[in-house]
Amino acid sequence: MDFSFTHEQELIRASLREFCEKEVTRERVREWDENLNFPPQELWDKMAELGFFAFSVPPEYGGEGADMVTAMVAFEEISKASTALALAVGATVGFGARMLELGSEELKGNVFPQLAKGKVKFSLGLTEPAGGTDILGAISTYAVKDGDDYVINGQKIYITGAHVADYINTVVITDRENPKRSRALSTFMVPTSAPGLDIRLIPKVGVHACGACEVFYDNVRVPAGNLLGTLNNGWYELLNTLNPERIGVAMISLGLAEAVFEDCLSYVKERHAFGKPIGQFQIIQHYLADMAMGIELARNLIYKCAWLCDNGYPYHVEATMAKLYAADVALKAATTGMEIFAGYGYTMECDMQRYWRDSQQMVFSPISQEMSKNFLAQCYGLPKSF
Ligand SMILES: Cc1cc2nc3c(=O)[nH]c(=O)nc-3n(C[C@H](O)[C@H](O)[C@H](O)COP(=O)(O)OP(=O)(O)OC[C@H]3O[C@@H](n4cnc5c(N)ncnc54)[C@H](O)[C@@H]3O)c2cc1C
Numbered sequence: 001m002d003f004s005f006t007h008e009q010e011l012i013r014a015s016l017r018e019f020c021e022k023e024v025t026r027e028r029v030r031e032w033d034e035n036l037n038f039p040p041q042e043l044w045d046k047m048a049e050l051g052f053f054a055f056s057v058p059p060e061y062g063g064e065g066a067d068m069v070t071a072m073v074a075f076e077e078i079s080k081a082s083t084a085l086a087l088a089v090g091a092t093v094g095f096g097a098r099m100l101e102l103g104s105e106e107l108k109g110n111v112f113p114q115l116a117k118g119k120v121k122f123s124l125g126l127t128e129p130a131g132g133t134d135i136l137g138a139i140s141t142y143a144v145k146d147g148d149d150y151v152i153n154g155q156k157i158y159i160t161g162a163h164v165a166d167y168i169n170t171v172v173i174t175d176r177e178n179p180k181r182s183r184a185l186s187t188f189m190v191p192t193s194a195p196g197l198d199i200r201l202i203p204k205v206g207v208h209a210c211g212a213c214e215v216f217y218d219n220v221r222v223p224a225g226n227l228l229g230t231l232n233n234g235w236y237e238l239l240n241t242l243n244p245e246r247i248g249v250a251m252i253s254l255g256l257a258e259a260v261f262e263d264c265l266s267y268v269k270e271r272h273a274f275g276k277p278i279g280q281f282q283i284i285q286h287y288l289a290d291m292a293m294g295i296e297l298a299r300n301l302i303y304k305c306a307w308l309c310d311n312g313y314p315y316h317v318e319a320t321m322a323k324l325y326a327a328d329v330a331l332k333a334a335t336t337g338m339e340i341f342a343g344y345g346y347t348m349e350c351d352m353q354r355y356w357r358d359s360q361q362m363v364f365s366p367i368s369q370e371m372s373k374n375f376l377a378q379c380y381g382l383p384k385s386f
Pocket of ligand 1: 132160
């Protein structure tokens with residue numbers, strides 16, 4: 001067994017870390033959070049110069065086609081610097097690049113080179129107001145063929161980054177006659193400039209700099225050539241993106257926990273009570289030890305998933321565990337961080353409250369902790385409980 005990273009991966013880590021220290025500073029992250037500012041295009045351009053977006057683009061379309069471990073090394077540094085930035089770029093890389101691989105040669109030839117340059121942004125439009133866990137039961141947005149186009153009507157909700165996206169990969173019903181929803185869905189790459197599309201930002205508790213939106217489709221027309229994958233097979237094709245997405249969200253959670261740990265470690269050395277640094281009290285030391293252990297375990301699980309993926313092994317069980325566990329580690333770390341920082345942690349000038357707010361999102365999205373456990377139990381042969 002070899003747990004080490006390659007020389008190239010270490011170089012990528014070092015260059016992303018240096019980039020984040022310079023460009024994704026605490027001050028900037030705080031300002032984005034306070035003003036609900038999506039990370040600016042200028043930052044996407046600089047990340048593209050570093051080759052970040054090219055990792056997810058196949059070499060034949062001007063990318064690097066990096067393996068999952070390498071992509072995760074880069075993503076860990078981004079996630080540590082800013083949860084919002086990680087989610088923002090993660091949506092484009094995770095949903096955009098992965099689903100575009102299912103598109104026509106023309107779509108891939110047009111969009112992949114732009115994606116590698118950081119010039120296009122993607123969202124995934126799956127969840128609907130009737131529910132996110134039971135997607136197949138809740139979905140009602142549909143598309144009907146009309147000449148060379150499909151016409152979409154319906155509504156999506158909580159769509160990350162839709163307000164700034166160039167495209168929303170929208171999952172719709174394309175066979176309304178089929179009672180088996182899993183065989184009736186398709187995904188279309190919908191340009192946000194399409195007439196009939198209305199996008200509204202939803203005020204939310206955390207990850208302010210990466211907004212989530214309601215999206216209304218009123219006779220939105222998309223060329224049939226914007227279909228990603230095979231007509232009516234969208235559900236099964238979507239499932240292929242879920243495991244990488246779970247690893248990505250696990251990494252965002254891990255980055256958050258690592259940032260919490262670093263802040264806590266510094267603070268307990270500086271803050272005094274009863275004439276000593278609070279880091280001298282055993283209970284505070286135990287808090288830090290627990291956090292460090294959770295981080296180490298989550299990190300090992302995430303990189304193991306990435307390794308399994310790169311080496312062609314199944315990893316659906318591990319990817320679900322990684323999302324579940326890392327989200328829990330982040331939530332617990334941020335909650336403990338609030339205890340350690342106490343009064344100061346509760347003020348808006350302290351980053352701990354942001355970590356704490358941000359950590360809540362990974363608990364239920366993209367899959368809730370409860371549903372993750374349902375899935376794991378079923379993987380071990382237990383009957384479906386719902
Ligand atoms: C900020 C944010 C960003 C998001 N980004 C996106 C995005 O980019 N694209 C997108 O398509 N969606 C997105 N989502 C949607 C997200 O994936 C859903 O919120 C999530 O799947 C949960 O769905 P729900 O909120 O409707 O909860 P519900 O489905 O209503 O679930 C409510 C509760 O019931 C529990 N529950 C439901 N069924 C079961 C069961 N069988 N057994 C046990 N417990 C159960 C759940 O675990 C949960 O605790 C986002 C959501 C938010 C809030």
